[in-house]
Every structure is written in C-alpha cells, then in structure tokens.
Amino acid sequence: MTQNSAAEVLRYTAFSADPRGGNPAGVVLDASGLDGAAMLAVAAELGYSESAFLTGRYEPAGADSPDGTAPATVRGYTIRYFSPKAEVPFCGHATVATALALAERDGPGELVFSTAAGPVPVAVAREGGELRATLTSVGPHVARIAPDDLAEALAALDWPAADLDPALPPRIAYAGARHLVLAAATRERLADLSYDFARLEALMHRLDLTTIQLVWRAAPDVFHVRDPFPVGGVVEDPATGAAAAAFGAYLRAEGLAPDSAVLTLHQGEDMGRPGTLTVELRAGDPRVRVSGTGTRIDA
Structure with missing residues (x-):
C-alpha cells in the first residue's frame, strides 16, 4: 500500500x-x-x-x-x-x-x-x-425489476406490498449507478426504516445496485427520500446525488414528470442530517442535472 x-x-x-x-x-x-x-x-x-x-x-x-x-x-x-x-x-x-x-x-x-x-x-x-x-449525469436508463427480486427486496425491508404507492411503480434506474426505486404510500412508511442488513446487501450485490431509493411523494414536484446503502457498509446514505439523478430519469421515463421540470428532494431528515437536492429535467436532453450547496466540515 x-x-x-x-x-x-x-x-x-x-x-x-x-x-x-x-x-x-x-x-x-x-x-x-x-x-x-x-x-x-x-x-x-x-x-x-x-x-x-x-x-x-x-x-x-x-x-x-x-x-x-x-x-x-x-x-x-x-x-x-x-x-x-x-x-x-x-x-x-x-x-x-x-x-x-x-x-x-x-x-x-x-x-x-x-x-x-x-x-x-x-x-x-x-x-x-x-x-x-x-x-x-451520464445518459440514464430505466428497467423493470423481476417480481421475485421485488418480493425479496420488500421482504428484506419488511415492507408489505400494500404499503407501496401504486402510482409510482418499482423500477431499477441508472444515471451513473443502479438504484432500485420503491415508493411508499405514506410518510409514516418511509420514516419507519428497519431492515435486514445482510439480506438486502446480498440482493443488491446480485442485482448490482448501489442504493435502494425509497421515496414518498409530498407534492407533484416535491419528494422525501431515503437510501439504504448496505453494500457500502453503512445503513443509510444521508443525501444521494447519484440516486437523485436516477430518480429524475425514472420519473420522466414513467411519465410521472414532464420533459422539463425542476424537482425538490428532501433527504436526511429522519437521520438528523437534513439536506435538499434539486433535480432538473430539460426537454431534448436525456441527462439529468442535480444541484445543491455544501460546506467544509472542520476536522
């Protein structure tokens, strides 16, 4: 070394x-x-x-x-x-x-x-x-997830299928890394996150997923999100730009956002580290833009 x-x-x-x-x-x-x-x-x-x-x-x-x-x-x-x-x-x-x-x-x-x-x-x-x-982002793409793989993801998360929002279907989205998008029907469902770390990690390795993008739609252009990240060795990622880009691509591909849109994602509130990600879609450009502020942390 x-x-x-x-x-x-x-x-x-x-x-x-x-x-x-x-x-x-x-x-x-x-x-x-x-x-x-x-x-x-x-x-x-x-x-x-x-x-x-x-x-x-x-x-x-x-x-x-x-x-x-x-x-x-x-x-x-x-x-x-x-x-x-x-x-x-x-x-x-x-x-x-x-x-x-x-x-x-x-x-x-x-x-x-x-x-x-x-x-x-x-x-x-x-x-x-x-x-x-x-x-x-790099050029994105969105794919369906096999029913058995979806069932395994929900089992690892301990989420009943009835707790999903049927208006936002489960998909695997990519904009530089692969993320499984799962939408909660309620804010309470999103807030209650306690999952089988090893079981979800094994599934994510098999499907080459970086995070699970858990979302709840608060308004047509406002979402609350959480990202379990067991493959990275941490329970949850506080604010996930790669997943935000993939999620923007997912919304456009599924007809859930217009070709031109500005979306606001709130992440980290349930961890005590609130952050805000702005996702922009532009007509005629398949790529997704993600923006935010930041600051240095004193060592």
Whole structure:
C-alpha cells in the first residue's frame, strides 16, 4: 500500500450549507500518489458513505462540458470514489463536495470529472453568497425489476406490498449507478426504516445496485427520500446525488414528470442530517442535472 498519510483529506458536506446536515464526504484533491488499496483505507478510516479522490488532470472534449464550450475553458480531472467497503463507479454527493472544494481553491467555473461511468460535467457558481454545484449525469436508463427480486427486496425491508404507492411503480434506474426505486404510500412508511442488513446487501450485490431509493411523494414536484446503502457498509446514505439523478430519469421515463421540470428532494431528515437536492429535467436532453450547496466540515 502506498502512503495514505501523505494525502491531505478534506471533509465536506454536500446538499446542505450547514455542516451538521447533508451528506459528508472525504475529498482528496491530489491522490496521484495513492493506489486503490490506499484510497479504500482512507475511505474506511473516514467512515463516510463515500469519499472522492482526484487522481490527475485530463483535457475534456467540448461535448463533455455542460454547455459544449471549448475544452480550454473547462478544467478536467480524473476521479475515483470509494465507500468504506468498495470502489463505486459514481457518487453524486462526493462529486458535489469535490467541485465545491476545487471552487474554494481555484474559483467557480466549469469542471468535468472523468468517472468510471463516463464524463460528468459540473458547473459551480456563487449564488447569494453561497457556492452551488450542478452536476450533469451520464445518459440514464430505466428497467423493470423481476417480481421475485421485488418480493425479496420488500421482504428484506419488511415492507408489505400494500404499503407501496401504486402510482409510482418499482423500477431499477441508472444515471451513473443502479438504484432500485420503491415508493411508499405514506410518510409514516418511509420514516419507519428497519431492515435486514445482510439480506438486502446480498440482493443488491446480485442485482448490482448501489442504493435502494425509497421515496414518498409530498407534492407533484416535491419528494422525501431515503437510501439504504448496505453494500457500502453503512445503513443509510444521508443525501444521494447519484440516486437523485436516477430518480429524475425514472420519473420522466414513467411519465410521472414532464420533459422539463425542476424537482425538490428532501433527504436526511429522519437521520438528523437534513439536506435538499434539486433535480432538473430539460426537454431534448436525456441527462439529468442535480444541484445543491455544501460546506467544509472542520476536522
């Protein structure tokens, strides 16, 4: 293992301007001297749901940027993400955290992160005195889940099928990572989360799922969400940008949101770490945009 003590590890929370809210992530802005084992060790020591590691610079193509601008105007970085247990292909909240850390160091602007899932553009701007990052997902897709797999997921969660919202059908959605979307019929059902960790973890490994996106629709464009994350070694993820992007793609694919829409997702309230994620759908662009604020956490 290379020396992980040489890497400066920053701590940021994403999707909240309060360090006590949102989803904390470790951020290493120079991980060029770390191998995968060292990155995993850093992530495990931090214990956050995910941490991000910039492994180098690269020259992004113009098409990789949010607005197709020339490569010279965009800063490109290669990035890897690790939970305490394993590497993951994409992590939204750690992307936002890293973009905010870079903006504080180098100033706001356009970034592109080269991830295992593909290029992810991020625009950082200052709004009302706060930095706000907007990531643009890779191309999404949505698929049905087999009845037996759905039954196993519900059994692991201890959710009766009657507690599901029939207006939002179960689906597997992808926008950089795979998530099973399950909609609760009531806020009380969503709040009562106590599941079989090992059983759900085994199913998620078999289906290559990153989280389970549990949702309750409070209004046509407002949702409360929770994300069990046993495959990452934590019971629940406080604010999940990758799942938010997948959920936006799910709503559009199922005709549950218009082609152009701005959605608000509240997450983390039941954990005592409230955060807010803004999901934007644009007509003519299959990708999903997820935005939020963030702040540094004092070590």
